[in-house]
Amino acid sequence: MSELVLLKIQDRVCTITLNNPRKKNALSLAMLADLEKNLEHLQKDEDLRAVILQGAEGSFSVGADLEDVTGTPADQEIDECIERVNKLMRRLHVPCIAAIEGPCVGGAVTVALACDALVASEKSFFEIPATRLGLLYNPDSVARLHKRLGSATLSRLLLLGERWNAKTALQTGMVGWIVPEGSTHEKTLQIIGTVSAAPKAVAATKSLIHALDQGEQDLSEWNKIRHEILGSAERKNAVTQAKKKLNIS
Secondary structure (H helix, E strand, C coil): CCCEEEEEEECCCEEEECCCCHHHECCCCHHHHHHHHHHHHHHHCCCEEEEEEEECCCCCCCCCCCCCCCHHHHHHHHHHHHHHHHHHHHHCCEEEEEECCCCECCCCHHHHCCCCCCEEEECCCCEEECCHHCCCCCCCHHHHHHHHHHHHHEEEEEECCCCCCCHHHHHCCCCCECCCCCHHHHHHHHHHHCCCHHHHHHHHHHHHHHHCCCCCCCCCHHHHHHHHHHHHHHHHHHHHHHHHHCCCC
């Protein structure tokens, strides 16, 4: 693999860094392919506790690399690559947090929103300039954004092409926290420190949330999973540890 995507695992937390600062981490086809391979590898890592997605040197990503954009139907390849990456992000069995410094533009917005939560720096901004590029944004991405943001908010972002600062992104529910510039990674580590050490419960909860996002209504299978977890050694150990903290015998 190239060095367009860097992986660092420490204390069971994997930090994924988009690494082409000369282009403000533009999502080239090569970078997307590298990111896809790394995410496929992480699917198999059962020891992971969390994932952080960030960009190198003060930029998350300015979106699709214009050197790969042709202005023809061939550009659908970029959308397809981004969509594969997004699906892999959502399938990670652990919490994933995007640390947004600087620009988060175009396809990078949907990549960030494939994470479970976003931390944004005070000087970050979000923009999807698809219509200015004569493009109908990927309908799959639009559908997910619509569910998350609603019609009125999505019209501002996508139809009117507004650029949102961190405060606006927080007000719309796109991001969860705003922190000083340069401190998003530190904040994500702080958040991850509160994540449960019960991997089955975490993975099942994440999967249920995504299933509900996709319109799941039959919860019978989820109640079976819940019953299995209730009787698991993992849960028994978690309850035991909780009682120890409260000095309950």
